[in-house]
Amino acid sequence: MSAHLSVRDVSLDFTIGDTLFSTSYLRAVNRVSFDLKTGQALAIVGESGSGKSTIARALCRLYTPTQGTITLDGQDVNSSQALSAQRDYAQKVQMIFQDPFGSLNPVHTIRHHLRRPIKIHNPTLSVSEIDTKILELLDRVGLAPAEQTANKYPYELSGGQRQRVAIARALAVGAQFILADEPISMLDVSIRLGILNLMEDMKQEGIGFMYITHDIATARYFAERTAVMYVGHMVEWGESDSVTQNPQHPYTQLLISAVPQAERRRSTETKAKKGDIPMWTPQSTGCPFAGRCLHATAKCETHMPGPTEIAPGHFVRCVLFSTAP
Amino acid sequence: MTPPLLQIRNLSVDYVTDAGNARAVNSVSFDINAGETVGLAGESGCGKSTLAFAIANLHAAPALVSEGEILFEGRDILKMSKKELRAFRWNEASMVFQSAMNALNPVITIGAQIIDVIMAHKPVTHKEAWARGEELLQKVGIHPSRMSSYPHQLSGGMRQRVVIAIALALRPKLIIMDEPTTALDVVVEREIMDELFALKQDYGFAILFISHDLSLMGEISDNIGVMYAGRLVEFGTSHQVLDQALHPYTQGLVSSFPTLHGPKTRLDGIPGHPPNLLELGQGCAFAPRCTRKMSQCDTIHPNLEQRGDKLIACHARSPEEVTV
Numbered sequence: 001m002s003a004h005l006s007v008r009d010v011s012l013d014f015t016i017g018d019t020l021f022s023t024s025y026l027r028a029v030n031r032v033s034f035d036l037k038t039g040q041a042l043a044i045v046g047e048s049g050s051g052k053s054t055i056a057r058a059l060c061r062l063y064t065p066t067q068g069t070i071t072l073d074g075q076d077v078n079s080s081q082a083l084s085a086q087r088d089y090a091q092k093v094q095m096i097f098q099d100p101f102g103s104l105n106p107v108h109t110i111r112h113h114l115r116r117p118i119k120i121h122n123p124t125l126s127v128s129e130i131d132t133k134i135l136e137l138l139d140r141v142g143l144a145p146a147e148q149t150a151n152k153y154p155y156e157l158s159g160g161q162r163q164r165v166a167i168a169r170a171l172a173v174g175a176q177f178i179l180a181d182e183p184i185s186m187l188d189v190s191i192r193l194g195i196l197n198l199m200e201d202m203k204q205e206g207i208g209f210m211y212i213t214h215d216i217a218t219a220r221y222f223a224e225r226t227a228v229m230y231v232g233h234m235v236e237w238g239e240s241d242s243v244t245q246n247p248q249h250p251y252t253q254l255l256i257s258a259v260p261q262a263e264r265r266r267s268t269e270t271k272a273k274k275g276d277i278p279m280w281t282p283q284s285t286g287c288p289f290a291g292r293c294l295h296a297t298a299k300c301e302t303h304m305p306g307p308t309e310i311a312p313g314h315f316v317r318c319v320l321f322s323t324a325p
Numbered sequence: 326m327t328p329p330l331l332q333i334r335n336l337s338v339d340y341v342t343d344a345g346n347a348r349a350v351n352s353v354s355f356d357i358n359a360g361e362t363v364g365l366a367g368e369s370g371c372g373k374s375t376l377a378f379a380i381a382n383l384h385a386a387p388a389l390v391s392e393g394e395i396l397f398e399g400r401d402i403l404k405m406s407k408k409e410l411r412a413f414r415w416n417e418a419s420m421v422f423q424s425a426m427n428a429l430n431p432v433i434t435i436g437a438q439i440i441d442v443i444m445a446h447k448p449v450t451h452k453e454a455w456a457r458g459e460e461l462l463q464k465v466g467i468h469p470s471r472m473s474s475y476p477h478q479l480s481g482g483m484r485q486r487v488v489i490a491i492a493l494a495l496r497p498k499l500i501i502m503d504e505p506t507t508a509l510d511v512v513v514e515r516e517i518m519d520e521l522f523a524l525k526q527d528y529g530f531a532i533l534f535i536s537h538d539l540s541l542m543g544e545i546s547d548n549i550g551v552m553y554a555g556r557l558v559e560f561g562t563s564h565q566v567l568d569q570a571l572h573p574y575t576q577g578l579v580s581s582f583p584t585l586h587g588p589k590t591r592l593d594g595i596p597g598h599p600p601n602l603l604e605l606g607q608g609c610a611f612a613p614r615c616t617r618k619m620s621q622c623d624t625i626h627p628n629l630e631q632r633g634d635k636l637i638a639c640h641a642r643s644p645e646e647v648t649v
Binding site: 047048158160161188189190191192193194197200214215216217218220221244245254255256257258259260261262272274276 | 510516539563581582594596
């Protein structure tokens with residue numbers, strides 16, 4: 001069965017100033033739409049403050065969108081606040097966090113971390129059935145010998161091993177979608193690929209991933225599709241190869257030119273004006289990149305065009321490509 | 326030929342713990358010439374930051390420099406008196422630490438922090454120092470009016486620029502940079518590196534660049550040294566180390582980075598995890614993770630030796646044999 005998690009026109013505002021007569025808001029995510037499919041990965045690439053983690057939290061129901069809808073197989077996920085509905089949703093959509101040192105409870109064993117989600121979501125299982133399942137899961141994420149690992153405490157594991165426990169925990173409840181928020185950025189270089197490859201194997205088994213990263217090279221390595229975000233806006237998205245090899249939005253071009261590449265010697269070509277990343281509010285208009293863009297026109301200050309398909313499945317939001325008047 | 330600016334000879338640093346001595350830096354030797362950029366690569370715990378601290382003679386208990394010497398223009402830094410050290414640090418060699426957020430004092434304006442360095446070392450008036458501070462900020466791309474800002478009023482990238490400005494304040498001959506851009510976004514990282522290298526052209530300082538990011542290192546370094554579990558396992562020019570890696574660890578590290586362009590193949594990284602420095606055996610520390618392990622690797626540690634143009638510490642002999 002192929003499930004379908006769909007995000008339509010989602011915006012998220014946060015309160016930043018609150019006085020008696022006025023409240024001001026920050027718009028962290030602005031009218032974002034995308035789909036997650038099982039057995040595939042979508043990478044969300046952007047700098048800090050681009051709203052990529054916020055959108056993951058909204059998908060986890062940690063935040064409720066200010067506008068727009070999130071649907072799972074056609075069902076609006078925020079329509080019911082009932083505990084049972086939340087539990088059903090949590091069973092299908094799980095999150096892995098950046099910091100494997102903070103996401104496990106130091107006073108509980110690995111067995112405890114895996115037993116709880118299994119028990120909550122499968123209340124009918126017997127103790128020995130749960131135990132078999134825990135050992136199976138640990139084997140599956142490469143933490144053999146499973147029996148020994150299950151009795152360990154988080155401090156006895158390395159960062160990479162802890163991140164494997166986090167993945168096992170997401171699998172424990174039978175997640176169809178895993179939202180991975182920078183899952184490898186805090187790990188040692190030599191073990192990052194092990195985690196990415198494990199996630200690749202899970203993907204082959206039919207799990208859908210949202211892979212949030214600032215590293216566009218790993219996005220291309222792991223994800224079929226890549227979306228580039230800037231200040232809460234999706235500015236370019238499509239097949240990962242198309243986006244990375246043929247970037248069209250000036251921001252994507254800047255991002256890709258900034259990625260260090262050992263084979264290239266230093267170049268001093270300017271890809272953008274210096275400038276600060278703007279703060280977006282619900283009243284802001286235009287393209288968020290206009291202030292730094294080398295191609296910006298007067299129109300960019302007031303108008304943010306809709307998506308234009310520049311290659312099959314490859315969309316850009318930029319006046320340079322917009323055909324609309 | 327002029328002698329190297331910095332010569333590290335047989336340096337070992339231990340951390341004395343209740344469980345025994347952890348040798349974080351183990352018999353490391355290499356040179357940095359004037360105006361050169363040397364990269365030092367490796368994972369967390371490989372001793373690269375410990376080495377950087379030793380060069381500035383900043384180690385205090387429980388760290389202990391147990392062996393070796395560090396010669397800066399022929400003078401041993403480790404034998405300097407307090408007074409000599411005071412004159413050496415910042416004047417001759419300065420340091421940029423990993424996290425700019427922690428390197429700046431949050432309750433003092435950045436202007437005060439910049440002129441503090443200048444006035445501690447040079448016989449200048451407050452006014453002159455302030456003018457010099459403004460000039461430095463301008464050099465690193467920050468408006469001079471920011472002299473009276475507090476660190477929290479600046480973004481992470483700007484704070485890192487301020488730290489670089491302080492490091493440049495006395496025009497040192499060597500700047501030690503310990504993961505200077507790790508916490509920053511790629512675009513900001515690119516801007517800062519571009520500015521740094523423009524400044525390097527003007528001032529001609531040498532850089533010891535410590536990072537785990539081999540791609541960035543390959544772009545900027547003349548020479549690269551790779552460390553594993555406290556030892557230097559490979560040292561050569563940036564091109565030799567990255568494109569013709571001989572040591573299995575370097576090869577694994579190089580292939581741990583997916584490329585942005587070029588063919589997409591499944592990469593395997595390096596199996597296992599870095600060793601505990603307290604539990605190192607007699608042999609090569611990398612042997613348990615090595616794909617080319619031989620019988621003697623468990624018992625005899627390979628010495629760093631010249632092979633062709635570069636230095637390498639591995640029993641696997643001929644280059645053809647090691648090439649993957």
